[in-house]
Amino acid sequence: MSTRYSREQALSTNAGDYTIYPFDHLDAGGDTGASGASTLPYSLKILLENLLRHGGEDFVTDDDVQALVNWDPQATPSQEIAFVPARVLLQDFTGVPAIVDLAAMRDAMIELGGKPDRINPLSPVELVIDHSVMVDYFGTDDALQRNTEVEIQRNLERYRFLRWGQQAFDNFKVVPPGTGIVHQVNLEYLARGVFTREQDERSLAYPDTLVGTDSHTTMINGLGVLGWGVGGIEAEAAMLGQPVTMLIPQVVGFRLTGELAEGATATDLVLTVTEALRAHGVVGKFVEFFGPGLAHLSLADRATIANMAPEYGATCGIFPVDQETINYLRLTGRDESQLQLVEQYMRAMGMWHDENSAPARYTAELALDLGDVVPSLAGPKRPQDRIPLTGARTAFQQVLQEYHDLRAVSPEEQDWAEEGGPAVETREAAQGVPVSRDGEQFNLEHGAVVIAAITSCTNTSNPAVLIAAGLLARKARQLGLRTRPWVKTSLAPGSKVVTEYLQQTGLLEDLEAMGFYLVGYGCTTCIGNSGPLPDDITDAIHAGDLLVTSVLSGNRNFEGRIHQDVRANYLASPPLVVAYALAGNMGVDLYKDGLGEDAEGNTVYLADIWPSSAEINELIASHINPDMFKSRYADVFTGNEVWNQLPVADSELFDWPDSTYVRKPTFFDGMPAAAQPTQGIEQARCLVKVGDSVTTDHISPAGAIAIDSPAGEYLIANGVEAGDFNSYGSRRGNHEVMMRGTFANVRLRNELAPGTEGSWTTCFETDEVMSIFAAAERYREQDVPLVVLAGKEYGTGSSRDWAAKGPALLGVRAVIAESYERIHRSNLIGMGILPLQYAAGDSAASLELDGTEAFSIPAVAPGQDTVTVTVQRGNGSSSQFEAVIRIDTPNEFAYFANGGILHYVLRDLAAK
Template structure:
């Protein structure tokens, strides 16, 4: 704990007859190191962590001074931040378990006690990303989907159960419980922890990192937490401080009230759009002002959830009376709630704050209107009334139709321009094609029709106002006799079992089910890409007629090919609007002025006729939700059902690897592990594996969804006699590096400009100019001992925090990426795997420099080692000897990040330290 220099800051704190220790920030103020009232709340919490963990070794007195030095014009200072806990979800949690198991195996091979690899901070893994919507629209959909989930993922779940018994402080929330961020908000989050350290009881702020980019949702209750890749989370688990540059902090001043008819989802889409325009990448965001008190904690959490879409590292709210009321509502212990108040008051962290910020943004709640986001980016907000014009314009821009709504003509032959979904004749905007479903039902579909309508995702299922709103709208629609068309795949995936409980108590679940919104699972489902298959006749019609169909979901991500590879346009909306567009059956409609359908008497029904009023929603919530409900549902949160109990998991300290497994395999990262760090050298005679444009997401780099037998990953499984129907998804195979490295840069929508914009995971092998898959090309380059680079535009790696986007990049032999800008988590993950993230100078890019991608590349300036933010020189030389020289900046911000790169990655550094300490 704190060094002698700041020993006075460690004092005793009395509460209800108990004596605790705490790191008192006011002492630093007394010593003249800071003015607490001027420091943003998030910075004060960082400062408390540094102060409490200062040991004179990894964290010294200078670190405390650096954290205390924050001011609006942020000083260039590094802060070692130690979190109080880590949260994992299963798609990133399984790779974390595999890595931890591999670290133990490496220690065991070196003759070191494998238990030296042990989590230093508590960890919760919530299994929520694996359930798929195979069955829907029936009372038994949930049971059938869970049964299939266990069949597909039994081996992965056994590995998780092994970790649960092998590691201390490693808790698992089994399948069918809820979505990680909602479980975190409703149960795991404590705001303040009581912790025993070396025999003493301490009070510490609740802080965390999580292996999902939406971890900042916990900021809704004033907790500092953000998403990291599995690599960085594993390092934090093993006690490694997160070394970060002091962030800029943007204050968003909220004023006004939400108008009648506007939802929290509409609000967050407005804020996401606004903050993307402001530019908050790598920044902390804090909300303050009179409008904060107008928002429920659920509304605040809805906003905080979409911090990654806003671009920020965190988006947090203060802890105030409403926060304590929420803790009470969700079943937290009364004594703990009072402890939270007293501790935060003692630290000056309770209630409304108006500190100094790097930048202040004004936002008036009164300006919010019903909105959606689409067609492929969460910050592309569209007012609801503009959708009827938006969609035809979109199809014209994509070359699907001409100005008159007829199919676009591509070659003068009368054939419609085909896009990547197929090669058949196009369809006019206002025409439909008949489709006979498997059960004999006949439907008609065309451009703009909604094929997936999903109430899903922690963003909105955590918010009773929009969930109850969806239920009341469904009730009103059913009473009018409105029905969802048969071609729409409907689903309801509550974020926790409490949601189902209060919908049942309010007698709204039956109304949702009447329209087809039956519970399909307690997990991310459609939002993570687990929407499941569409009926085969519908998929065939999409291919045959190049249809631009749509999905609408209450999620936070709508990137290309994420929701379903056959659906081209995807829209984010509130749960009530998800139901509304499900009823309409199409997105190219103005629901403000056009009828949503006709009632039993043949009369036109408009959205305003069935939209519930705010007071009805509030009263229903008041009558239907109680603390006992949360206490009951979360009392057995770690137990699981009979399926979980029946899983026969391995035991012991070292995992028993199965060489025949197609799900869990020992990765190559720590095999033949050298005790000497490899360092970093100049890159010579490298080739470009891909040249990419702007906003290449982690979905593009490491897709999570389904894949076929014609791709390298599918070929590898086929060679091992795995039938196609058992392929599962990329996400579920993340414990198998063989599949994941073959799936890297394999998204069906990724566009490699080396192939003149061809979509899919293909590239050119130089110098033969042969077209092949990205993986096969990388293998040829490996055999030729040729290092690789990837060049891209702005926002490289935006999206979900997938460690395999960096792991796969590393395993393909890519030494460096060069982009115009990076999403923070992807950049940090690259560093965590020893890959250099390099950035072009302002105004430059591979296209601006006239590069074709077929050059030889040399990266110099590393002969004497790597420095933080080093400026390096790149030379691109053609076969004819012509050269282009340009400068890049290494996006490696801190000395510790340099250490990671020089060690080949952060886990390599941690393992090297552990082994060296034990062997010496």
């Protein structure tokens, strides 16, 4: 089947002659009689071009095109369309299990009678190794070298596997470790803007689009490239030629006016935008930024805003292509011919943005005057909880009071409260726990900033905030200030270009003087790779039961993510990270209390060392140029000597080693050649019952592995020393570790084990409290299926495929929640888990479900909207309630009916 609306057109550019698929003939009064393609939002124009170009494929119909051109901004999404991304982007935490699955699918293909080389990426796939470096060493000039050595040692098995994949699979490239953060490498080098390829003796030109296995793939939206995060399962299907199916989304327009005031940063702006969009509600929607304020935002500022789309809940947060886009492509060393192609293509397609561009129609519009943005933080555990810097001290006092209340502090102990401050539980805690280090004595107190990290993709791509941090450090150094001795400081840039311009400006030396030595190129503290705190700090935290804090220039501060001993975590701009490292405590008011004293004993305030916009812009203009990017990315896929000397077998099948990092998964064991009829779920027991905003970090943590956890016990039993555990994220290629790590977050509160935190539940086979993994094994022995009960926004957070794979391996057959995060719902289906949603107004509380019941769910059929769930209680009574089936498209049902998306693809390829 093909669409009659697809029309080819020749485009002659300075870069060559191409065939394109325009849509100007689909305006009002044109072929569809629609309201018009020209007034579609920019992002929907990209989807429309994608449909027209794939009009000859059996997954695109005339109705799809008509529905998109006739898009009603106010209508509830109902029309499913297919989207074929130009490429797929991976990072190593999520990329390793994706390639592990492809390797296992090659083995399964042989079992099904097919050829293993059918399992091959059909579009370009690029993996950037950036999530494996941990901050074991800091505060010294050899921290980078030592952390790199440890990283290579810990991850040799994973890296050998990726080297094998690089030679075994077509269209698969690996950016070796020590290069940069995936999203910054994508922004500075990998993104094309406009893609080209040869097909049927023609040169096609079309928009650069992608899906990525990291939710912050949206950072590339700042460059006008449409892309978003998907689960690793979906990404694997996209690699193998499956289109991404989606409902035509609603699109929220965000109008920006004015310009940032002196002292406000792009970080402050994105925290403000995140707060506003979360309040409005954009989950499952596209967000587009427009308005005269764009003229006052650099491309790096736009990328900062686009990066945090997952935090404000949107599928993407996109900016149009305009002159600033071209300027950035030129600055980052792209060929002039590519720049010309991007501009000429976008103009020819009616997708170029300038002051004369026609307004688009949006589902809703929000507005922000950039001049209203003020310095801000976000925390202590959610990115959308913005705090004006002026109110940071008061906000922390409230957090500390809640901490004391949680511990039921007695009136006698509250007598030690400081005047006007929150109560503390003992005299010792009020005065702090004494620590001695390197001949220096200090007291560690509540609120101590024990981690100050310039880290993450959000801000380390933005020269303005990094140079601001360097200038603040310089001014502090000149006045004789220094960071507090209990602060673990780190600098983890997003690319080597950052180091180069910091060195050329001399600011790297100033940052180092404040303790911010280079610790690695990659995603460190933000992903939970903050590394251990010094032993004396850890001992003091435990001795005083202290509520300590971190400040990081990241995008994620969920509970238990940054460090297990750090309960309150705050997102902030890089210069504020340095400022809090100087202040040393979240209880300090940076405006009123000062950061320290100069050589004459005068109090130094934040205003005394805050750099001006003119100072920042002068250094950017004089020290950042295209040659930096060209030289740093000239050998991006080559790697260092250690990487290139890794032994690799030249074979199309992987020889699975006896490894605790990479193991052949069991997903395809005993898989029949044909899908079996869908089955109902009988007498399932609840494994986990949780409340609202449970994140993928709660379900599948990425950070440290506790020695007394099921995963830790497994590693010890397999001869791994505790010091070599690495992290859950780095061991995602081993299903044995990951299933034991499912629901293993130390801050998980499972209502089936009241009064506990962590991986605990009640096993109703024996009415014992035990680890979630142990309970799942008990249920498995008795062939008892499992369910999860959840509240609102279940699965919020990173696009973690293991947050679905893990529950599937534990025996979870269904999840019943009040609402889902988009990616996680899709991932559940991708692993054959049934996502059900309570009917409007219903919840576990309203239905009086406490998790002790047995649940029966009949088999579901294609197109079925609801299902009746039968609940049997321990007293012999029973009841029923209707649940919404959150399998939203026919394709999703096909995946579910096959037991998962990979099973569907595998059967399809084997049958051809």
